[in-house]
Amino acid sequence: xxxxxxxxxxxxxxxxxxxxxxxxxxxxxxxxxxxxxxxxxxxxxxxxxxxxxxxxxxxxxxxxxxxxxxxxxxxxxxxxxxxxxxxxxxxxxxxxxxxxxxxxxxxxxxxxxxxxxxxxxxxxxxxxxxxxxxxxxxxxxxxxxxxxxxxxxxxxxxxxxxxxxxxxxxxxxxxxxxxxxxxxxxxxxxxxxxxxxxxxxxxxxxxxxxxxxxxxxxxxxxxxxxxxxxxxxxxxxxxxxxxxxxxxxxxxxxxxxxxxxxxxxxxxxxxxxxxxxxxxxxxxxxxxxxxxxxxxxxxxxxxxxxxxxxxxxxxxxxxxxxxxxxxxxxxxxxxxxxxxxxxxxxxxxxxxxxxxxxxxxxxxxxxxxxxxxxxxxxxxxxxxxxxxxxx
Amino acid sequence: xxxxxxxxxxxxxxxxxxxxxxxxxxxxxxxxxxxxxxxxxxxxxxxxxxxxxxxxxxxxxxxxxxxxxxxxxxxxxxxxxxxxxxxxxxxxxxxxxxxxxxxxxxxxxxxxxxxxxxxxxxxxxxxxxxxxxxxxxxxxxxxxxxxxxxxxxxxxxxxxxxxxxxxxxxxxxxxxxxxxxxxxxxxxxxxxxxxxxxxxxxxxxxxxxxxxxxxxxxxxxxxxxxxxxxxxxxxxxxxxxxxxxxxxxxxxxxxxxxxxxxxxxxxxxxxxxxxxxxxxxxxxxxxxxxxxxxxxxxxxxxxxx
Numbered sequence: 109x110x111x112x113x114x115x116x117x118x119x120x121x122x123x124x125x126x127x128x129x130x131x132x133x134x135x136x137x138x139x140x141x142x143x144x145x146x147x148x149x150x151x152x153x154x155x156x157x158x159x160x161x162x163x164x165x166x167x168x169x170x171x172x173x174x175x176x177x178x179x180x181x182x183x184x185x186x187x188x189x190x191x192x193x194x195x196x197x198x199x200x201x202x203x204x205x206x207x208x209x210x211x212x213x214x215x216x217x218x219x220x221x222x223x224x225x226x227x228x229x230x231x232x233x234x235x236x237x238x239x240x241x242x243x244x245x246x247x248x249x250x251x252x253x254x255x256x257x258x259x260x261x262x263x264x265x266x267x268x269x270x271x272x273x274x275x276x277x278x279x280x281x282x283x284x285x286x287x288x289x290x291x292x293x294x295x296x297x298x299x300x301x302x303x304x305x306x307x308x309x310x311x312x313x314x315x316x317x318x319x320x321x322x323x324x325x326x327x328x329x330x331x332x333x334x335x336x337x338x339x340x341x342x343x344x345x346x347x348x349x350x351x352x353x354x355x356x357x358x359x360x361x362x363x364x365x366x367x368x369x370x371x372x373x374x375x376x377x378x379x380x381x382x383x384x385x386x387x388x389x390x391x392x393x394x395x396x397x398x399x400x401x402x403x404x405x406x407x408x409x410x411x412x413x414x415x416x417x418x419x420x421x422x423x424x425x426x427x428x429x430x431x432x433x434x435x436x437x438x439x440x441x442x443x444x445x446x447x448x449x450x451x452x453x454x455x456x457x458x459x460x461x462x463x464x465x466x467x468x469x470x471x472x473x474x475x476x477x478x479x480x481x482x483x484x485x486x487x488x489x490x491x492x493x494x495x496x497x498x499x
Numbered sequence: 500x501x502x503x504x505x506x507x508x509x510x511x512x513x514x515x516x517x518x519x520x521x522x523x524x525x526x527x528x529x530x531x532x533x534x535x536x537x538x539x540x541x542x543x544x545x546x547x548x549x550x551x552x553x554x555x556x557x558x559x560x561x562x563x564x565x566x567x568x569x570x571x572x573x574x575x576x577x578x579x580x581x582x583x584x585x586x587x588x589x590x591x592x593x594x595x596x597x598x599x600x601x602x603x604x605x606x607x608x609x610x611x612x613x614x615x616x617x618x619x620x621x622x623x624x625x626x627x628x629x630x631x632x633x634x635x636x637x638x639x640x641x642x643x644x645x646x647x648x649x650x651x652x653x654x655x656x657x658x659x660x661x662x663x664x665x666x667x668x669x670x671x672x673x674x675x676x677x678x679x680x681x682x683x684x685x686x687x688x689x690x691x692x693x694x695x696x697x698x699x700x701x702x703x704x705x706x707x708x709x710x711x712x713x714x715x716x717x718x719x720x721x722x723x724x725x726x727x728x729x730x731x732x733x734x735x736x737x738x739x740x741x742x743x744x745x746x747x748x749x750x751x752x753x754x755x756x757x758x759x760x761x762x763x764x765x766x767x768x769x770x771x772x773x774x775x776x777x778x779x780x781x782x783x784x785x786x787x788x789x790x791x792x793x794x795x796x797x798x799x800x801x802x803x804x
Contacts, residue, residue: 233601280785284792286600287535291741292788295781298734302777426734430608437605470620473612480606481594 123180128188130174135192139199141456142206150460161487193351197344207343209459211415214350215408217451220435221357221444222404225364226397227433228442228490229373233290235429236277239300240402242424243270244409246310249319249419259322259414267406273300274402278395297429305421315420322414329414346415353407354448360404361444373397374442374493434476439486446488453487503767505645511756511763513651513720516658519755520713521736523665523748524706530682530746531702532596534603538611540733542584543710545614547631547718548622548726550576569632577711584707585700593699611729618726628725631718654716661709662752669748674701682746710736738780742787744797753795757783 141153164171178185200206219237226232247269248262257265280292304310311317321330329345364370372393375383384390413419431454439450457475461468521543528536536542553572558564591610595603619625635649669675674697680688681698689695717732718724739758743750758780765772765779772779793799 227601231599231601233604280789280792284788287529287604287745288741288788288792288794290535290601290604291738292785294734295738295784299778299781299785302775302781306771306774306778426730427608430605433601434605434609437602467616467620469612470616473609473616476609477591477606477613480598480602480609481591484598484602 120181123177124184126174126177127181127185130177131185131188131192135196138452139196141460142200142209143203144460147464154457161483194348197340197347198338202341204341204343207341207347209456211343211346211350213452213455214347214354215412216432216435216455217354217448218350218357218408219405219432220439220447220451221354221361222401222408223432223436224361224442224444224447225373225400225404227436228447229365229370229377230394230397231377231441232281232394232397233286233433234277234293234398234401235290235426235433236293236297236300237401237405237432238424238426238429239297240270240273240405241409241412241428242300242304242419242421243273243402244406245413245419245424246304246316246409247406248410249316249413250310252319252414253316259410260324263407263410266410267403270402270406270409271399274399275395277402278398281394281398282391294426294429297426301421301424301426304424311420313421315418315422316413317418319413319417319419321417346411350408350411350415353411356407357404358444358448360400364400365442365444369393369396437486438476438479440488440490441486442490443486443488446486449487502644505643507763507767509645509647509651511760513654514762515756515759516654517713517716517720517755518735518739518759519752520658520661520709520716521732522739522743522751522755523662524710524713525737525740526743526745526748526751527702527706527709529740531678532592532699534592534595535600535607535737536592536706537604537607537733537737538587538614538729539607539706539710540731540736541611541614541729542580542587542707543714543736544717544724544726544729544732545583545618546573546576546580546711546714547724548618548625548629549579550715551629551631551724552622553579569634573634573715576715577708580711580714581704581708584703584710588699588703592703611733615726615729622726625726628723631722631724633722634715634719650719654720657712657716661712662748665705665709665748668705674698678702735780738784742784742794744794747794747796747798750794750796757787757795 137153137157141150144150144153196210197207200210219241222240223234223237226234244266248259248266251257251262251265252259277293277296281289284292305313321328323329327333327345329349330342332342333340333344333348372383372388375386375388376390376393380390412423435450435454436447437450438454439448440446458468458472461471464471521540524539524543525536528534528539550569550573553575554564554569557568557572587610592603592607595606622629633650635653637649638646639649639652640647667675669679677688677693677698678701680691680693681695685695688698713736714732717728721728735758736755739754740751741754742757743752743754761779761783762776765776769775769779787795791797
């Protein structure tokens with residue numbers, strides 16, 4: 109792989125051009141699909157996306173050139189990415205629906221990245237990510253409503269609570285595996301959701317209402333954001349907050365992937381017995397994967413609770429966990445970028461299928477099944493680990 | 500007290516038999532294909548709708564109705580659901596046979612969504628609950644002052660007959676032998692000249708038809724059926740199969756009885772237990788798997804290098 113890319117290393121200018129234009133094109137595509145209304149526009153854009161992937165499938169050197177360009181000019185690529193993320197709300201303007209979709213997509217991206225530690229890196233099934241997400245949301249909301257704690261204090265509290273829950277689910281994972289482990293996580297998820305649905309202090313099926321909006325340096329997140337005379341709707345606050353969380357999640361994921369922990373998880377995925385024979389503490393790394401997943405999911409849950417200011421047990425069902433799982437599989441397991449794309453696609457797609465009104469769930473199910481049959485390795489398949497300087 | 504006890508015993512046996520029938524399907528399919536067919540619950544719960552539709556079609560076409568024709572309609576439903584299972588296997592599930600376990604799980608969850616939505620759209624006013632008649636009514640006998648209905652007897656005897664038939668089928672017929680061989684080792688079975696497509700077809704037909712009977716009994720027990728009953732039926736049936744030990748028929752029956760038992764116990768003895776019953780059921784599932792990771796009657800898997 110390394111010799112292959114170095115042989116046709118693109119020049120600096122060319123690399124910068126490719127990196128910037130690819131990012132701008134992706135942003136433009138995202139903008140178009142978010143703005144698209146009506147079935148035909150959506151189908152057309154999806155067909156375009158499919159054609160793009162078909163092209164990459166047929167001509168793998170395109171993907172090679174793109175990755176080589178990005179690693180040639182990392183700073184340029186990074187600046188473009190930051191600029192795109194920062195400026196996107198300005199392009200969207202006053203369309204709060206589009207901003208809402210973006211926020212939810214980003215939160216799901218965090219959840220999918222969280223699950224990716226387990227499903228992608230270590231191949232441990234976990235159907236309780238939705239429950240960790242819910243625990244994060246409920247703990248922070250309860251603290252804010254009952255004790256008047258600020259958003260910034262509830263964030264770590266929720267994360268700690270969910271991490272403890274993650275350790276708790278992790279314990280049976282030391283003994284069970286595969287389908288049996290999947291059922292244990294499903295059971296945990298159902299228990300949490302049912303308890304939230306039945307306790308009186310969690311508001312029962314009605315959930316919690318009136319979660320106060322967070323504020324930063326005296327600026328309430330419920331009020332519009334004014335930047336250099338530009339007035340952005342209040343959702344923009346949460347857009348930037350969740351974007352920040354996505355960045356934190358990406359950095360965490362990247363650091364963990366290149367650390368000994370990530371390596372240990374990959375070893376677990378490849379062969380558990382071999383990993384054990386190499387002296388890897390299998391049980392500990394499994395439990396750790398659950399804890400990290402719950403930790404990140406709690407952050408997403410907290411932001412969600414404060415953003416919509418109303419949560420109910422219906423937001424954290426078994427199907428939510430399955431959706432997160434689907435995002436990881438569709439995007440490509442153990443591929444950070446792929447997982448994010450999967451999360452965006454699967455958040456936006458059902459919304460856009462509203463054009464088919466009542467039939468959208470049916471379409472969604474069929475699309476998922478068809479996708480798993482046609483491209484089981486995901487949109488962006490796992491990359492082979494590269495070691496040393498050849499990255 | 501004795502009255503309450505007997506009453507709950509009756510409830511337990513009825514529900515336990517229904518869950519056991521659902522769990523058998525999960526266990527059978529897993530044993531042969533090594534795939535979790537998560538939409539099995541949804542497939543099973545299509546049967547009440549098909550039965551209702553068939554009964555109406557019979558009433559309109561030939562102008563007949565009544566208990567006898569309802570039985571005919573349920574038989575049509577059972578057969579139709581068996582065919583649905585075969586078709587789903589051919590179109591979708593077979594392709595995930597050699598895929599990672601989670602792939603098949605997610606795909607069949609999506610399949611469950613598709614089935615539920617199809618019921619909702621194809622059946623007139625599919626979003627609403629539909630009343631489902633009792634397949635047997637009236638009091639059969641009285642034990643300690645508790646009236647035991649014909650329905651309970653029907654459920655119990657039907658379950659017993661089905662289990663005996665299934666065991667006979669798996670043990671005594673050539674096809675059953677092939678199914679067992681394929682579940683033991685698919686590749687060796689192929690080498691022995693067993694066509695696995697046929698084995699899968701038979702397995703899916705049998706499992707789905709048994710599931711359909713469970714679905715009919717469940718709807719009849721609840722008195723009502725709804726397009727999304729399949730989610731819970733699937734979760735409970737799957738749990739029963741897993742805590743009994745996947746691939747083990749006696750395990751599936753035991754699991755079904757245990758799940759129903761904890762549900763009935765929670766409803767009877769815990770204040771507000773009806774709303775907490777799923778909590779108890781799934782805590783029990785976690786507890787069982789914590790101490791017996793391969794299920795109660797499952798074979799412990801020895802991992803070899």
